[in-house]
Amino acid sequence: MTTTISVALCTHNGAKYIEAQLRSILAQSVLPIQIVVSDDASQDGTLSVVHGVLGTAQAEAVGITVTVLNHVKNVGVTSNFERALLACTGDLVALCDQDDIWHLDRLESARRRFEDSPELLLLHSDARLVDRDGEALGYSLFDALDLTDEERAAITGGRGFEALLKRNLITGATTMIRRTLVDRATPFPKPWVHDEWLGIVAAATGRIDLLPEQLIDYRQHGTNQIGVRRLGIRGKIGRIFEPRGGRNLYLASRAAVMASRLALLGDLVPERITELADGKLRHLKVRAELPDGRLGRLAPVLREIRTGRYSRFSRGRGDILRDLLQPAGSTR
Template sequence: MALDVSVALCTRNGARYLPEQIRSICTQTPLPREIVLSDDGSTDDTLAVVRDTLAQCGVADQVALRVFSNTPPLGVTRNFEQAVRACSHELVALCDQDDAWHPGRLARMVAQFEARPDLLLLHTDARLVDAELKPLGSTLFHALEVQPAELAAIAGGEAFGVLLRRNLVTGATTMFRKTLLDTALPFAPEWVHDEWLAAVAAAIGRVDVLPEPTIDYRQHASNQIGARRLTLSEKMAKAFAERGDKHVARLRRAEALLQRLQQLGARVPAAYLEAQRAKVEHQRFRAELPAARPLRLLPILIEAARGRYARFGRGGHAIAQDLLERG
C-alpha cells in the first residue's frame, strides 16, 4: 500500500532560501500530500515566498499548504513540535527552510517504509553546501566523524546503543512514521526535536540510516544548527574550555529520556531501560566531578575502567575533556 507523506517545514525569516527548497520538494515523485508550515515570527516575506513558489511550480492543487504563524516565536523545538502535531499523513518528513532535497529523495525513503513495516524512523547523510548551494567538498557524516562501525550497528538494529553514546540523526534528513508521535509527544524541553524523536524511536522500534546524501545541507551565518568538522586546534580549545553547566544539562536530558521510557512500560525492552539508568548514573558522575583537575584523575580512571566512557560517550574524547576542562 502506498504511504502518503506530510512535510513539516519550519521557517523564520527564510525568504532568501525558501525558493530552492520549495522547488526541490515540488520535483519529488511521489509528491508529498501536504506541507505543514510553522512560521516562527518571520518579519520578511517568508509566507508569500512559499505560496508563490508553490504556485509557480504548478502543484498548489496537489500539495495542500497549512500555515501556522507564531507570535511570539516558539523556538526551534516547539516550532517543529507544532508542525508535526498538525501533519495528517502516515509519513512525516522534517524540513528546514534553507536546504534543498535531491531528486528521488522522497521515493527512496518512502520505499524503505513501504518494504519494512517495522521501520519507525529513517535518516540519511547530507552534502554540505555554502549559502549559494555550492558543494563544500564534505558531507554531514564526515563533519560528525561518523564511524563505519556506528553505521553498521544502526543497520543491524542497534541504534539505541549508538545513540546512547551520541546523536547522529539530523532532522533535515529525517522521515518517520506518524505513529511515533503517540509516544514521542510532548517533546522533552531538555532535548532538540530531532535527537528526541530518534532516541524514542530507537527505544521502541527500528531506526535505520541511508549512508548516502539525500539533501544539500546549507551552511551559512544564519544557521540555527549547522555542521562542520572541527580542526585539531578547535578540538584542543574545546577540551580546555570551562566546564560550565553543560554536564548538568546532559544529566537532565538523560533523566528526561529515562522518565519517558519508564512511562512507556513494556514497549521498551528491559535492557534498554537498564542501559538508560546506567547512562543517567554516568552523566551524574560527570556533572559532579570536582572543579580541581588533580582531584578528577582517580575517579575518571575508575569510571573509564568500568567501561562507561566507551559505552555512553566518545571514549577517549570524553575522558580527555573531563580531565582537561577548567572549573
C-alpha cells in the same frame, strides 16, 4: 495501499531561500499528499513567498494539501517543529528546513526503505554540504559528523539506541519518520532538540536506520537556526581544554529527562533499553559530581573507566581526557 507522505517544513525569516526549497519539494519523483508550513513569527515576507509558490490552485492540481501555521510570537525551532509534526496526517513525515534543496528522489528513496522495513520508525541520510550560494563545500554531512564505521554498523544493525546514547547522529533536515513516532515523542522535552529526541524515542521503541546516499543539499550560511560545523584537530583538542562549567550537570539533567520519559512509554520500551538509559544516567551523575580540582577527579574517573561506562555512554577517551584535564570555569 499507497504509503502517504507529509512534509513538515519550519520557517523563520527564510524568504531568501524558501522558494528554492519549495520548488525542490514540488519536483520530487514521489509527491507528498500534504505540506505543513509552520512559520515562527517571520518578519521578512517568508509567508508571502510560501503562498506565491504553493498557491492553493497549484498545490491542489498535483494533489497536495497545504497547511500553514502562523505563529505571532517566536516559539523556537523545537517547539515550531512539534507544532508542524502534530499537524501532519501522512503515514510518513519528512522533516524539512527552509534553506536546503532536496534531490529529486529524496522522498521516493526514503519511502522505499520504510515499505521494506515495517519496524522502522526513523530514517536519516547523508547530505551534500553547500555554501550560501549552493556551491559544494567538498565534503558531506556524514564527513562533518565524523560518522565512524562502528556507528554506522550500530545504526544499521539494530543497535541505534546504543549509538545515540554516546552522541546525537540525527540531522532533522535529512530525516523521515513514521507518523506514529510523533505521538510517542511529543511533547518534546526542553533540554532536547527535536531531531535528537525523535532519534532517541525511535531507537528505544523500534528501529532507526540510515541511507548513505546524499539526498539533499544542506546549506551552511552562518544564519542557520541549526547547522553543522566540521572540527579540525585543533578544534577537537581545544574542546578538551574548555572550562568545565556546568556541562556535565547539563548532560546529567538531559539523561534524567530521557530516563523518566522513556519510563512513561511502558511496554513500548524493552527492559534492555531501560537498563541502558539508567546506566547512562548513573554515569553522567558521576561525571556531574566530579570536583573542580584535577587531582580529585582522578579516582572517580578511573572507577568509571573500569566499569566501561565511558565507552558505553560517553565518547570514550575524548571524554576521559575532558574530565581529567578541563579547567574549572563557566562555559557549559
